[in-house]
Amino acid sequence: MNTAHTFQERRRLLTGLLAGALLPASGAWAQTAGRALAFPYYSGEQALQGLYGQHLPPLARAFEREARALTAAARQHCAAPGSSGALKDAWRRTLLAWAALSSPSLGPVIERRSQRQIDFWPTRPALLEKALKSAPQTLVDMERIGTPAKGFPAMERLLAGKPSPAHCPYLVLIAEGIEAEARALRAGFEEPATRDWTADEEGARSAFAEWINQWLGGLERLRWIHIEQPVQRARTAGKGHQPEFARLAAADNAAEWRTQWQALRAQARLRPEQIAMPPQPGQGPIPIEGLLMGKGQIALAQRWGTALDAADGAFQRLPAKPSDAALMALSKTLKGVTTLYQNEVAAALDVPLGFSDADGD
Template sequence: MRRPPPLSALALLLCALGLAPAMALAQSAPAAEAAPGTAAPVNAPANAFPYYSAEQAMQGLYGHHLPPLAAAFEAQAQALAGSAARHCQGQAPLAELRAQWRQTLLAWQSLSTPAVGPVVQRRSQRQIDFWPTRPELLRKALEKAPQTLPDMDRVGTPAKGFPALERLLFATSAAPAATRLDAPTCTYVLLSARAIVVEAQALKTALDTLAAQDWAASPEATGTAMAEWVNQWLAGLERLRWAHIGKPIQSHQTSGKGGAIAFPRQTPEHNLADWRAQWQSLRAQARLSPTQRQTPPEPGQALVPLEALLIGKGQLALAQRWAQALDRADAGLAQLQPQSGPRELQALTATLQAVTVLFQNEVAAALDIPLGFSDADGD
C-alpha cells in the first residue's frame, strides 16, 4: 500500500482535532490483572497504576517535565555566550569554550527530543541545529562579518547554530594545538551563541506559559497536544535511528567514496554523546524508572511515561514487551564506543527499528492515538 504523503506539523495537529474524544484516557480505573490461570508478567509493577487521563499526561509533560529542561538549556546557553565573550576578551581558553559547547548541545537535545509544543511551533531545530552545515555559506557569512544579532538574522540557518559553531570551534585550523580563535571568527562565534540564547529564552517563556495551562479546560487542545506528543516521540526516535545514524551510513556506502561517514557532528565522541542524549530523553518519556515502578507517577504531578499509560489501561503484556524493547535499545547505546564502526551502528539501528515497529503496530493503537507523518519523521 502506498504511504501517504508527509504532513507538516500543523497538518498533523489539524488532523487530530476531531479525534480528541477518542484520545482522552479514562480516569481512576484500576489496572487490569493477569487472566485467571496465567502468570503475572515478569517485572510487573509492585502497585496498581491509575488510569491516567490525557489531561494528566499533558500536565505531567508540560507542567513538570519540560520546564526544568527548558530552564537548564537556557542556563547552558547563557553560559555558552558568556564563555564565548570571555574567550574573545582573552579571559578564557578555547578548551573551556569547547567544553561549554558540548554541555549546551546536550542540554538542547534533552529538551528538543522529541520536539513538541513550542519547539515544533518555532521550528527551533531548524533555527539553531540545522544539519548539514553548508561550509561555503558559512565562509560567506564570515566574510560579511556580522556585528549584531539583527545582522545574524540575515545569515542562513545552515551557517549558524550548533553545527556551525562546532565547525568553527573544532576546525582543523583551530585544533588541537590552537588556544585562541582569531578576532573575526570569535565575533561570529559570540553572535551565534547569543542567537542560541535568544531561542532558549523564547522556548523557556513558552513552556513556562504551558506549565500553568489548565488542560482539563480544553479537551480539544489537550487531545491535539496528546496526539502531537505520541507522534513526535516516534518522529524523534526515527530522527535518531535514520536521519542521524542509518542514513549517513547508507549514503556513505552507496556513494563508494572513502573517508569518514558524514554524521551530524564533527567527531565520533560528539556523535556518541549526542545520540545518547537523544535516546535518554526519549527513554525518559517512554520507560518507567525503577522508582516509578514501585511508586506510580502521581496523576497531574509528574511525567507519565508511555509505559505507565499502557499499564494504566490494563495493557500489562504489551507494557512488558515495550519495556523490554526499550531496554534492549538502552543496552545497545551503552555498548557503543566512539570507535564503533558501521556494523555495530547498523545493529543498533536494527534494535531501534524494533522499537519503531512495536510502537507503530501496537503501542499507538493501545493508546488510541492515530499516527501520521510529520516533517520531523526522518524518512
C-alpha cells in the same frame, strides 16, 4: 481459590473496560515482584500535565542556563584569545542540554521551528564563508544569514582546529543567537506548564496526539537521520567515503545520541521507583509505559519495556569509536522499538500516527 486465574480474569475484565479513548476509568493491575500492584488509569489530560507541567520546564531552564554560559564563554574566549578548550566544553554542554529538551520536539520547539534555527545541519561551508565576509554586527544582522551558517554546527566548524581570532565576533553572535532561542523556549514552555488541560478537551486531545506522534518522530530522527542514513550514504558513495554525522568528533556524536535516547526513554519507560509505586497524577511525569499499564495493556507494557531495555543495552555496548557495522546493529535494535510502537503501542493509546511539518526539522 486459584489466584493466578483470578488475576487473569481481572486483567481481561479491566482491559475490556479500559480499552478506548481518553476517558476517566478505574485502573489496572500488574504482577510486580510477586505481588499485585494497582495502576490507576491516566487520562490524556493527566499525561499532559506531567509532561508540560513537570518534565519539560526544567529541561528548558537547563538549556537556557547552559546557553547563557556559552555566550559568556564565547565572550571570554574572544577577550583573551588562546586555548578554545573552555568554549568547546561550553558548546558541548549546551548541545547536550538542547538534545535533552528537543528529543522529541514538542510545543514551542515545533512552533518556533527551533531545530531549523539553531541546529540545521549539515553546515554549508560556502554559506558560512559568505556570512563571515558580511561581518554581521548584531542579532538583527544575523537574521539575514541563512540557517546553515548559524547555530551549533557552524560554531563547531569555526572551533575546529585552531580557531581564528578574526572569527571571534561571529562566534559571539552565534552564541547570542542560541541563547536568545533558549530564552524564548524557556518562556514558551511557561504557558503550557500552568494550563488547565481539562478546560479544552479538543486542545488536550490534539496535544496528546502530537506527543505520541512526535515521540516516534524523535526516535526516527535519532535512528535514521542521525545514525543510519549517514552510514548508508557513505556506503552508496563507495569505498573510502566516511559517514558525515551531525558532529565532527565521534565522541560528540556518541554523547548526543545517548542524550537523545535518554530523553526519549524518560518519556517512555517507568523508572524502578515508579514500578514499585505507580506515579500519581499531578505529582510527576507519566511515561508511555505507565499509560499502557493504566489501560490494562499489561502484556504490551511488558514487551514495550523489554524493547526499551534492549535499546539501552545496545547503547551501553556501543564502543567509543563505533564501526559502521556496530552503528547498523544499533539502528536495527532501535527499529524494533519503532516497529512495536507503530504496530501496537500507538494503537493501544488510541492515537493515529501521521506526519507533521516538524518531522523533518
